[in-house]
Amino acid sequence: MRIDSATRDQLQEWEKELSTHYQRICQHELSLDITRGKPAADQLHQSDGLDGILNGDYRAADGTDTRNYGGRNGGGLEGLLCARELGADILQVPTEEVLAGGNSSLTLMYHAVLTGYLFGFAGNKPWRELQSPKFLCPVPGYDRHFSICEQLGIGMVNVPMTETGPDMDAIEEEIKKDQGIIGIWCVPKFSNPTGVTYSQETVVRLAQLAQIANPGFRIFWDNAYAIHDLEQQINLPGIRAASLENDTADSVLQFASTSKVTHAGAGVAFVSASTANLASLKKQMHAMTIGPDKVNQLRHSRFFAEFTLLKKHMQKHAQILKPKFACVLSQLESAFGDSDLGEWEKPKGGYFVSFNTRPGCATAVVQLAADAGVKLTPAGATFPYGKDPEDRNIRIAPSFPPLEELDTAMSVFILCVKLASVRKKLEIL
Amino acid sequence: MRIDSATRDQLQEWEKELSTHYQRICQHELSLDITRGKPAADQLHQSDGLDGILNGDYRAADGTDTRNYGGRNGGGLEGLLCARELGADILQVPTEEVLAGGNSSLTLMYHAVLTGYLFGFAGNKPWRELQSPKFLCPVPGYDRHFSICEQLGIGMVNVPMTETGPDMDAIEEEIKKDQGIIGIWCVPKFSNPTGVTYSQETVVRLAQLAQIANPGFRIFWDNAYAIHDLEQQINLPGIRAASLENDTADSVLQFASTSKVTHAGAGVAFVSASTANLASLKKQMHAMTIGPDKVNQLRHSRFFAEFTLLKKHMQKHAQILKPKFACVLSQLESAFGDSDLGEWEKPKGGYFVSFNTRPGCATAVVQLAADAGVKLTPAGATFPYGKDPEDRNIRIAPSFPPLEELDTAMSVFILCVKLASVRKKLEIL
Structure with missing residues (x-):
């Protein structure tokens, strides 16, 4: 999908198709959340040995x-x-x-x-x-x-x-x-x-x-x-x-x-x-x-x-996180790799994927996703005073939800980006 | 010992006796500490069951x-x-x-x-x-x-x-x-x-x-x-x-x-x-x-x-603390009960006994005790800016040392109070 080279007719057709799709999604009454950089339960579980580790010996x-x-x-x-x-x-x-x-x-x-x-x-x-x-x-x-x-x-x-x-x-x-x-x-x-x-x-x-x-x-x-x-x-x-x-x-x-x-x-x-x-x-x-x-x-x-234990521990986190980052990145790539709808980095670690929409679309994307039951970090949150001057940036946090939920949430996200982008373009044409 | 009704000769005799006693004590090279309101090890031990209590169940x-x-x-x-x-x-x-x-x-x-x-x-x-x-x-x-x-x-x-x-x-x-x-x-x-x-x-x-x-x-x-x-x-x-x-x-x-x-x-x-x-x-x-x-x-x-468990737990603390408070209070009573050398409250709980020397003696008492190997809370510490206008108050914290050490520390404390009081009186006579 390339918006800048599309005709008004094409845009209107897309808007209609995407809106129909979006309406269907809304009926699913999803309740998904990719807002917070929170570890998932299986990550936390790796450290459950902490409680009780002292075994009565409180002396350093x-x-x-x-x-x-x-x-x-x-x-x-x-x-x-x-x-x-x-x-x-x-x-x-x-x-x-x-x-x-x-x-x-x-x-x-x-x-x-x-x-x-x-x-x-x-x-x-x-x-x-x-x-x-x-x-x-x-x-x-x-x-x-x-x-x-x-x-x-x-x-x-x-x-x-x-x-x-x-x-x-x-x-x-x-x-x-x-x-x-x-x-x-x-x-x-x-x-x-x-x-x-x-x-x-x-x-x-x-x-x-x-x-x-x-x-x-x-x-x-x-x-x-x-x-x-x-x-x-x-x-x-x-x-x-x-x-x-x-x-x-x-x-x-x-x-x-x-x-x-x-x-x-x-x-x-x-x-x-x-x-x-x-x-x-x-x-x-x-x-x-x-x-x-x-x-x-x-x-x-x-x-x-020993520090090697910490490193091994972090590898376990990586094993859990990798498929989630892969899911986000592959969905973005297949949806927007050949488009003018957004840009993103491909992080090799950390907790987030940062997505930039076309200017002036982020707030609309977050709102559309919320109405479809997918909670995203509020647009602007990644800027001082909550004000993204170009209204572009959305922070995606893949870590917390199970992989299937993340996959669904990303599909909704992508649909919302498309819909908001087409509507914005029609608005300013 | 009543200082205000003593003659100069009497005071000088006391000073000599007390100084000799004090010199002897200094040779013992004590290292005792009644400065801090810290629980003793046997008190802390009562809560050692905390680590491991979750038993793998981290959910509230x-x-x-x-x-x-x-x-x-x-x-x-x-x-x-x-x-x-x-x-x-x-x-x-x-x-x-x-x-x-x-x-x-x-x-x-x-x-x-x-x-x-x-x-x-x-x-x-x-x-x-x-x-x-x-x-x-x-x-x-x-x-x-x-x-x-x-x-x-x-x-x-x-x-x-x-x-x-x-x-x-x-x-x-x-x-x-x-x-x-x-x-x-x-x-x-x-x-x-x-x-x-x-x-x-x-x-x-x-x-x-x-x-x-x-x-x-x-x-x-x-x-x-x-x-x-x-x-x-x-x-x-x-x-x-x-x-x-x-x-x-x-x-x-x-x-x-x-x-x-x-x-x-x-x-x-x-x-x-x-x-x-x-x-x-x-x-x-x-x-x-x-x-x-x-x-x-x-x-x-x-x-x-349950709150009753907490109450029972506090009773265990009380059992450990009571003999220590009793030690401090009985030593003070037998040394100063019939004297004009100091005043104190008899607390029914908490972590401290507050002792007021005669005016202008607290700093000297703390210094004498320190030189004899008994650490007290610095004089003035219980006042804003560390300034006790009358230089009288000394905070005694009986909880941390074992009973025998506390008993020794209190004997030294009492000797220092007497010595500092007599010297002060001689100085201003």
Whole structure:
């Protein structure tokens, strides 16, 4: 189907056919959901051994009684040493630069933004004292990142994503013209939602930004999918090494968690940063908590006693996820491979497929799908303030539903894309 | 020993005797610690059945798969229904007014203060927009409460504690003269550190404060020791009922946790508040987290399947704690019962004994004890900014050390009190 070269008659005929088809689908009263990047039950099941793994022995290898406040090796606030080692393995950084937190890396990111906003990192001016503090937001991106900025009144500047990461020319230009830019959100591997992994050049240029940016500038490196490869392991160039080479180590804050490794929302989150940044973070967190849940940290350390066990565990996830991604991608390819109806990346890991409709169609697609019983992430959700300027991007999350449901949902999705595209074209003809 | 009626000669003789005794003790090279309100290992052991209690069944009674994001009955942000029911039992409030959080009530309090400070509760002006926002701080009190205010630059006004709770006359006076008062910290049962439980009159007068205070005024009701009775149950008058009667329900935020019930720092925390307050809190928390660790919430719900089980569990704690409190109180009584060297409350629960030296002696006592190998909570820690204006208060935490160590530590403590008191008197004579 090629809309731009179709005649009005052809379009009208398509609209009629597609509408009829759509009406039939609506009568099926489907109730399907591909909105959320949630692991499926069989994925979660792989980690059910966590409960009970301690077998009555709550003492960590370093002697810390995880059942009590405090502990050895930094004790409370940094988290358990063996949990920090796990985080260090995932993020490929030294253990002493890692803090193991509670169940959510989003929470660690929130507190990192709060630290910058209220108190300033490493002796820099608190962002709230700047006239107009702003984050750069590669789009499409992760809505929860944007919500943090929105809540604190931190401005957001859209930057387009490319196949190698965010558009670095645009980023450097923004920073040069506006010293109010004090941060950037990055999901560097299997980016949410595009699935792109940043290239070596992108990582190096990001690491160099602190040389031209406000001294308080920080890169929020949300490595949520660090070990979430579907096939062979994709190598994300290290931002730590690049920042050390460029003498900009203080500009980087890295995050990861086991949320899509073990049980979603019941795992362990990590932040890695320079000594100066960690000191600022700990100062903020000291007023808020005695420390994270060390018992659960110990469970995770025991469950992944060696990094090879973690890698094998992630392969099991991949085996479950692969047919789902294949289903989405093959349906898209056969429906739109030879069309002018949409574009998408082919991610090699992560949790999403990002689909761009023709301009001005995404909202209509989501609405049509909803009316046919297929719930999609709201159009615009992948942009700051929920506003997709071109109304194009839709995030597809294949992980949660069983394969047959996903297959049905994708058929409905494709029909809705076709219908909305034809109607839009007729409208503007 | 009565210092005020002693002659200089008598004092000098005492000083000599006590110093000799103290020198002998110092040679023992003790290493004892009665600083922290930490449960002892045998207390923690009572909850070791938590790990493994799920027995592979991660599904809550309402059908929520606790291993995944979200859930039924409010799902993510409010926490698991059965965990909220546990919190409702502890706080004696309706389940729908309870939110079950992560591992720390301190964290919930921090976010509640943050909500008031940055965004305002229930449509009220954010505290940061007031000229000089302040909390009332009954003293001595809990240092972590004061740290939250200090970090956010919220002023603190000391209010003396009495045997029935904070001095309500002083509180009402402060509020009448200063509309910048926007909060008060309360540990209403077995107060940290005095052990006092608020009287009916105190609770009612607190519930009435919102009638004269700034509309944004909030009572932070940290009911940390709600079920931590040593003997028969002490009844804390309900602030919720009192606030409903006075049409001030929005002025109350209640907190509790299982930190000193199951494993310290690995339990579940609760906040209870009016619908309007909970909505404000959830709005703030939405940007920060998908939700709390529901797996651990489910463990706690299963472990305390009925409230009677929780009560029995607390009786086991009491059996372990009672001899320790008895040790502290009997040593204090026999040393200072007939003296002018100090005053203390006799708590019927909680985790602390609060001791007031003669004015100007607390710092010296803590230092002497430290040099003799007995670590005490720093003098001043129970006051805002760490400043005890009379340098009198010392918080004794009997729970953590074994009984014999506690007994030795108390003997050293008593010797240090005597020595510091005599020296101080000689100095000012």
